[in-house]
Amino acid sequence: MNAAKEIETLIRAKYPILFLVTWEEARVQSVLEEIGTRLNRQVHTWSVTQGMNPSVSAARKDQAGKLPGELEALAQIHEAAEFTIFVLKDFHSYMRDTRVIRLMRDLAIRLRGKSQSLIILSPNLTIPTELEKEITVVEYPLPGPEEIAAQLDDVISAVSDNPQFNTQLEALDREIMIKSAQGLTKDEIESAFARSLVEFRRFNVDTILEEKKQIVRKSGLLEFYPAESSFKDVGGHDLLKEWLEKRRTSFTDKAREFGLPAPKGVLMLGVQGCGKSLVAKSIAATWHLPLLKLDVGRIFGSLVGQSEENIRKAIRVAESVAPCCLWADELEKGFAGVAGGGSGDSGTTQRVFATFLTWMQEKTKPVFLIATANDVSKLPPELLRKGRFDEIFFIDLPESPEREEIFAIHIKKRKRNLANFDLKALAAKTAGFSGAEIEQVVIGGLFNAYDKGHDLTQEDLIQEAGAQVPLSVMMAEEIDELRTWARLRARPSARRTED
Ligand SMILES: Nc1ncnc2c1ncn2[C@@H]1O[C@H](COP(=O)(O)OP(=O)(O)OP(=O)(O)O)[C@@H](O)[C@H]1O
Ligand SMILES: [Mg+2]
Secondary structure, eight states: OOHHHHHHHHHHTTOOEEEEEOSOHHHHHHHHHHHHHHHTOEEEEEETTTEEESOSOHHHHTTTTSSOHHHHHHHHHHHOOSSEEEEEESGGGGTTSHHHHHHHHHHHHHHHHTTOEEEEEESSOOOOGGGTTTEEEEEOOOOOHHHHHHHHHHHHHHTTTOTTOBOOOOHHHHHHHHHHHTTSOHHHHHHHHHHHHHHHSBOOHHHHHHHHHHHHHHHSSEEEEOOOOOGGGOOSOHHHHHHHHHTTTTTSHHHHHHTOOOOOEEEEEEOTTSSHHHHHHHHHHHHTOOEEEEOHHHHSOSSTTHHHHHHHHHHHHHHHTOSEEEEEOSHHHHTTTTTTTOTTTTTHHHHHHHHHHHHHHHOOSOEEEEEEESOGGGSOGGGGSBTTBSEEEEEOOOOHHHHHHHHHHHHHHTTOOGGGSOHHHHHHHTTTOOHHHHHHHHHHHHHHHHHHTSOOOHHHHHHHHHHOOOHHHHTHHHHHHHHHHHHHHSEESSOOOOO
16 A cells, blocks of 8 residues: 555544654645545644644634644644644654643544544654554655656656757666666655756766765765776676676566566675775676665764664665665674674674674665675674575686786776787786786886886886785685685686686
C-alpha cells in the first residue's frame, strides 16, 4: 500500500494522531489536502510562525497571544467541529512539555469521537513514551520511480518548444536518470533536472550525483568520491574487468525482469599498490554510480554506543542515495581485533562488525559494496563466507603483458608518444614491480630527463627501473603466503601465464 493510501485509511479508521516522518512538507501537505477533499474534511494547518490556518473559530482569535502558540493550537483543536484534519508542523519539539503531552493524551479520545485527525509532520521521529500508544507512525517515502518519471516528463514538456534544449533520452539513459534520482526529495530532483538543462542543455546524470553529494557531505561519516578514473586507466586485471563489465547494467529493471539478482559486492584482496583502490574508483565511474567511501576511523567515535549508531547511520545514508557503490578500503585495519577477540574495546569493534555483516547479508537496496584488504590473516573469517560478497578477487603483481599496459597508461598520461618507447623491454626490466611502482618509474624517469635537459627517453626509464627495489623483493615471503591462501579461496583478477 502506498503512503497516501495508508494515511487515508488511518484517517477514515479514526486513528487520532499520526506522525508522518518526512522532509517534504510541501509535497505531503498537498497529498493531505487531496485526502481532505476526497473525505470531505476541512484541513487546518498550524505552524509556530503562521498559527492555525484557516483559524478554527473567530471567537478564539481575540484570545490569541494569551497562551503559548502550541497550547493555543491544541485549545483550538479542542473547540473544532467534527470531520476535520489538523496538520502541525515542527510540533515534535513541543512534545517534551508535560502540559502538551497531557493535553494531547486528553485530546486523543476526543478526536476519535469527533472524527478528527491530528497529523504531525517532522523529519525527526521523537515520541515521548507517554504518547506512544496514541500515535501512529507513517514513514512518508521519497518519490518513487513512477513519480520521478512523471516529474521528468513534466520538465520535458515544459521545455519542449525551446530548441535550446535537447530532451531526447534513450530508454536506458532515461532509466538511469530515474534510478539515480531516487533517494532525493521532489524539490531536489526538480533542481537537479533544471540544473542539468541549464548547464548541459540536456539531461546529464552527473547533476543528480551532485545533489547526492550534498546529502553524503552533511552526514559527515562518508566521503563522496568524484568519478575520475575508468577501466581505461587500469592496466591488466582482465578477468576482474570482464566480471565487472558483465554486471554493468545489472541494476536495471531489465536485469531484474530477466531474473538476475542485484549484485551485492566484491572483495579485492592482494598485494599493495596493484590497483585495488584504483579499480574501486573506476567501477563507480564506469557504472555512473556515486562512490561513497566508508571511513572506518570516523565510525569509531569516542562515546560509548556512538560507534554502533555511526555504522547504522552510515548504512542509512548509503541506502538513501542508492543505487551507489560503498567503498570500504583496507577493511582489515578497521576491523582488526575482531579476529583476535577484540579485547581492547569491550566488544565495540565486534558489535560494529556484526551490524555491518548483518547488513551485507540482508541488504535489499542496490548498494554495491567494494571492499579491499591487504592482510588476510587479520580478516575475520565470517566475512569471507559465501553469500556476503558475490566474488572475492585476488589482486596479484602484474605479469609482463600487464606491466606493458600499465607503462602505456602512465606514459600516455604524461602526454608522451608511445611510439618512442619499447614497452616489452620496460616490462622485462620490471619483473616483480607493482602498478604503483611502475608509475614511480615513469615519474622518476621524467625527473631524470628533466635533470639532463632532454625529453623523456627509454633510457631514462630503464635507468630508473634499475635503481628501484620493488616491495615484492622485501616482502617475498608474505606475498608467497598470500598467494597460497588465495589460490584456494579467491578468483584471480588476471589470466596467469608465468608462475
Ligand atoms: N593495474 C594498474 N594500472 C594502472 N595503474 C596502476 C595499477 N595499479 C596501480 N596503479 C597506479 O598506482 C597507484 C596506486 O595504486 P592503488 O592505490 O590503486 O593500489 P592499492 O592496491 O589500493 O594499494 P594499497 O594496498 O597500498 O592500498 C594508482 O593510483 C595508479 O596510478
Ligand atoms: Mg588502496
